[in-house]
Amino acid sequence: MKQRIITGVLGGALFISLVVAGGWLFSLFIFIVASVAMMELLKMKKISPFSIIGLISLISMWLLLIPSNWFDSFFPIQFTKVEIFVFLILFLLMLTVLLKNKMTFDEVGFIILSSVYVGFGFHYLLMTREIAETGMMLVFFVLILIWTTDSGAYFVGRAFGKHKLWPEISPKKTIEGAIGGILCAVLLGSIFYYFFPIFDHYTTALFVMLVASIFGQLGDLVESALKRHYAVKDSGNVLPGHGGILDRFDSLIYVVPVLHLLQLI
Numbered sequence: 001m002k003q004r005i006i007t008g009v010l011g012g013a014l015f016i017s018l019v020v021a022g023g024w025l026f027s028l029f030i031f032i033v034a035s036v037a038m039m040e041l042l043k044m045k046k047i048s049p050f051s052i053i054g055l056i057s058l059i060s061m062w063l064l065l066i067p068s069n070w071f072d073s074f075f076p077i078q079f080t081k082v083e084i085f086v087f088l089i090l091f092l093l094m095l096t097v098l099l100k101n102k103m104t105f106d107e108v109g110f111i112i113l114s115s116v117y118v119g120f121g122f123h124y125l126l127m128t129r130e131i132a133e134t135g136m137m138l139v140f141f142v143l144i145l146i147w148t149t150d151s152g153a154y155f156v157g158r159a160f161g162k163h164k165l166w167p168e169i170s171p172k173k174t175i176e177g178a179i180g181g182i183l184c185a186v187l188l189g190s191i192f193y194y195f196f197p198i199f200d201h202y203t204t205a206l207f208v209m210l211v212a213s214i215f216g217q218l219g220d221l222v223e224s225a226l227k228r229h230y231a232v233k234d235s236g237n238v239l240p241g242h243g244g245i246l247d248r249f250d251s252l253i254y255v256v257p258v259l260h261l262l263q264l265i
Helices: 003-022 023-044 051-063 067-073 083-098 105-130 136-158 174-195 202-229 247-260
Strands: 165-168 170-174
Touching: 003 023, 003 083, 003 136, 023 051, 023 105, 023 202, 023 247, 051 083, 051 105, 067 105, 083 105, 105 136, 105 247, 136 170, 136 174, 136 202, 170 174, 170 202, 174 202, 202 247
Parallel strands: none
Antiparallel strands: 165 170
């Protein structure tokens, strides 16, 4: 527990400092974090990050991670990065034939889905921070909602939890805890909005609170399902007492794309 607290405090302080700093420091940090997260997924699948398949996986993830304006600046070509990603998918499918099943269709599917999951997740986190004037506070708002949901669900679940939420995936989570997490997120999110009104209307902020809290819990369940499928306890061990990068960022990289796609941020 002591190690977990120390890691949490130091890691949280570092992340908050880099969110405040923004710019290339935050972008470099996210690039490193996303790369480690992708490597964790590859290891779950028992694919070496330094193999041909592993390197292709990292490249495809980086392609989705990099902001479009950066890509257009560094690679002044007529194709968009999404079009190149489609070409890459077709190339991977071609390799399943050329390599005579040394690269399987299952591995190609894993590479594509993992690249989208990690690449777009962290991409939209970068995009959120770069929003003029409100970017930093938007990131903090979402972080507070996710952390409050997680803590609220834990304590409410321990105190009142009786009905399992999804025992096949996460046996300890309860319906009471999930509802408690949502209520706690709305409460603390409303207090945050009172001091930092980053949206034009409270109704918009309330919708963000509900979406972030609900989908944050879904994101946690998605990663739990992944770990259960591949029979691992944690995604990695880079964070002593906390597991891996995916264990800490699973909710965030699930929520932020949803908020962008719903045009809430």
